[in-house]
């Protein structure tokens with residue numbers, strides 16, 4: 367049994383992955399902003415964690431809750447993200463930056479904060 371953190375667990379790929387890994391007997395923490403969408407997953411043992419990956423304080427609060435409960439994180443699955451599509455003349459720079467904040471820098475910030483826990487508890 368692994369302790370797994372999955373972001374984007376309120377919808378789509380993250381939701382389906384959380385369901386699969388919980389059914390396989392793992393301890394799964396599902397992170398997202400809209401945690402109510404994970405109510406059906408709670409029946410499988412998935413623990414919802416409120417987390418906005420663009421907010422460092424939100425990430426830290428979420429990780430603190432996980433470490434308090436599980437004491438470790440073995441696996442991180444970065445499922446949070448969204449697609450914003452359009453011709454360059456129609457997409458604002460603000461929207462383009464917002465997408466990078468979620469899909470690139472949010473993922474990076476969370477991974478940086480999770481790695482020390484993974485190194486300490488899983489490999490050493």
Ligand SMILES: NC(=O)c1ccc[n+]([C@@H]2O[C@H](COP(=O)([O-])OP(=O)(O)OC[C@H]3O[C@@H](n4cnc5c(N)ncnc54)[C@H](OP(=O)(O)O)[C@@H]3O)[C@@H](O)[C@H]2O)c1
Pocket residue numbers: 373374375376377378379380397398399400401417418419420445446447448449468469472
């Ligand atoms: N589905 C596909 O076939 C496919 C193919 C290629 C690439 N992708 C990419 O893979 C990613 C996930 O796709 P999906 O289909 O699973 O999308 P989805 O169903 O829209 O789910 C997106 C997830 O990301 C979370 N999220 C968005 N912004 C967030 C934020 N600021 N902080 C924390 N969580 C956030 C959402 O949760 P909350 O809104 O509750 O926070 C939701 O759980 C996207 O980037 C998508 O472009 C998908």
